Amino acid sequence: MSESSLLSAKQIVLFGAAGDLSKRKLFAALYQLFVADLLVEEVRIIGVARLELDDASFQAFVKENLNTFVGDQTEAEKVDEFIQLFSYVQLDFAEQAGFKSLAKTLDANAYTLHYLATPPSIYGMIADGLKAHKLNNDFARVVMEKPIGHDLESSKVINDLVSRHFKESQIYRIDHYLGKETVLNLISLRFANSLFSNNWDHTCIDHVQITVAESVGIEGRWGFYDDTGQMRDMVQNHLLQILSLLAMEPPTDLSSENIRDEKLKVIKALRKIDRTNVHEKTVRGQYTKGHMNGQQVPGYTEEEGAITDSSTESFVAIKAEIDNWRWAGVPFYMRTGKRMPCKHSEVVIHFKHQPHNIFGNSYTQLPANKLTIRLQPDEGVELTVMNKVPGITKEIEIHETKLDLSFSDISDSSRVVDAYERLILSAINGNAGLFIRRDEVEASWEWIDSIKAAWDASNEAPKGYAAGSWGPVSSIALIARDDRDWDE
Numbered sequence: 001m002s003e004s005s006l007l008s009a010k011q012i013v014l015f016g017a018a019g020d021l022s023k024r025k026l027f028a029a030l031y032q033l034f035v036a037d038l039l040v041e042e043v044r045i046i047g048v049a050r051l052e053l054d055d056a057s058f059q060a061f062v063k064e065n066l067n068t069f070v071g072d073q074t075e076a077e078k079v080d081e082f083i084q085l086f087s088y089v090q091l092d093f094a095e096q097a098g099f100k101s102l103a104k105t106l107d108a109n110a111y112t113l114h115y116l117a118t119p120p121s122i123y124g125m126i127a128d129g130l131k132a133h134k135l136n137n138d139f140a141r142v143v144m145e146k147p148i149g150h151d152l153e154s155s156k157v158i159n160d161l162v163s164r165h166f167k168e169s170q171i172y173r174i175d176h177y178l179g180k181e182t183v184l185n186l187i188s189l190r191f192a193n194s195l196f197s198n199n200w201d202h203t204c205i206d207h208v209q210i211t212v213a214e215s216v217g218i219e220g221r222w223g224f225y226d227d228t229g230q231m232r233d234m235v236q237n238h239l240l241q242i243l244s245l246l247a248m249e250p251p252t253d254l255s256s257e258n259i260r261d262e263k264l265k266v267i268k269a270l271r272k273i274d275r276t277n278v279h280e281k282t283v284r285g286q287y288t289k290g291h292m293n294g295q296q297v298p299g300y301t302e303e304e305g306a307i308t309d310s311s312t313e314s315f316v317a318i319k320a321e322i323d324n325w326r327w328a329g330v331p332f333y334m335r336t337g338k339r340m341p342c343k344h345s346e347v348v349i350h351f352k353h354q355p356h357n358i359f360g361n362s363y364t365q366l367p368a369n370k371l372t373i374r375l376q377p378d379e380g381v382e383l384t385v386m387n388k389v390p391g392i393t394k395e396i397e398i399h400e401t402k403l404d405l406s407f408s409d410i411s412d413s414s415r416v417v418d419a420y421e422r423l424i425l426s427a428i429n430g431n432a433g434l435f436i437r438r439d440e441v442e443a444s445w446e447w448i449d450s451i452k453a454a455w456d457a458s459n460e461a462p463k464g465y466a467a468g469s470w471g472p473v474s475s476i477a478l479i480a481r482d483d484r485d486w487d488e
């Protein structure tokens, strides 16, 4: 038996098992791990929520959601086998007495993963309930969903409540972007290729663009989203994680602590954005009604359940700067928004121009090389290089050519592994490397809080942008002021 299977969780407790995340992502990810034979044979999955269900009706609930969200990719026989792993405990986390029935169903001496798929405000109650029944022993690990709090202070409160009963090494803070194939590939691309590692700094790179565009709107989550906004929902976690992987120094090895140490240094080196520079460095937007795929769609404040005078941002663009030796003078432009023309996430590294053009007058300045890392969809890597136009011509003619590496062309499997599969498996096996340490969360909040405070102080409404567009005009101005354009 390998070391990791000795540590593999034999019990997985899903707190919030009737919620949206469980239905859409967690059942599906566990199913795929089961089919791939990556769960230990004796594993048990215990769903916990307030809904009144027994084991059989919970199993039927899991099956129904697998059919809805995994659909074609399921095999009826496998699904029937899979749902046998599930049992159910009805429990209101606010009532500590209820944890007794959960404790009865669990073996306290078996490796157990407690997955907290609930609002973060109740993580503390769950930790208390587990502690009361000695379920916080060294066999236990806790996965906590994002967002951890809505600012630095509230994140400290949540972390403190959980840390009273669990050591940092038992706590796995999830950011599902760290489970995406292409985000992980940033580490391989940077540190396994001298072509990139030797050119990855201010001497060779002009600037970096990070775009995480979503076509979806609020999708019935207005209540949650309006309290959160795109800055807390996406920038504080996903975008800052991508930025830190792109910008970090080479870790000594791939151990979780070394990678996290390096990521943390990047976040700490981000230049502060406050009232003095917030207008120059950031743009926030909110979508108005528009068209997506030929259909009219409502504006943010016309969505179901909306209030009309909300000033919550559904779009953010930021010019971030990292004050360290490697990145001096290299801006990282980030933008993310809902209701943009398509779902499209990418990182583009813009290298510096050649200092001199010896190829005559077809170009006044040679286009610079670009490395595009397509995060999703159509995952892959593309390098734009200048190449000779084939054939005989009077003078050498050159043109831009793309070296395109699509992951679908090099992978044996047609199925893209979902981020949750990778992360749940890591947590089951006790690998914390793909999870976020408390100090990273706090450093990220510190940077974000300062921007949010500056926005609040300015009292300006977010700039409107039509649904189906690439964001407010001022986001184009943000980068155009530096004589640059967003890649489209």
Ligand SMILES: NC(=O)C1=CN([C@@H]2O[C@H](COP(=O)(O)OP(=O)(O)OC[C@H]3O[C@@H](n4cnc5c(N)ncnc54)[C@H](OP(=O)(O)O)[C@@H]3O)[C@@H](O)[C@H]2O)C=CC1
Pocket: 015, 016, 017, 018, 019, 020, 021, 022, 024, 048, 049, 050, 051, 091, 092, 093, 094, 116, 117, 118, 119, 120, 122, 145, 146, 147
């Ligand atoms: N949905 C998503 O796509 C994503 C979600 N997340 C995070 O995952 C977590 C869960 O989100 P989501 O599934 O959308 O939320 P939901 O509101 O859909 O589900 C929350 C679950 O927690 C249960 N719950 C809440 N309070 C209690 C309580 N006092 N006692 C017992 N059960 C309780 C709910 O039970 P009941 O049904 O009885 O109310 C429900 O099963 C959140 O932290 C969210 O931010 C993160 C990324 C994406």
Ligand SMILES: O=C1O[C@H](COP(=O)(O)O)[C@@H](O)[C@H](O)[C@H]1O
Pocket: 176, 214, 216, 233, 234
């Ligand atoms: O965490 C979140 O992420 C999704 C986007 O995730 P993706 O994997 O589809 O890119 C976002 O829609 C949601 O609002 C946010 O909470």
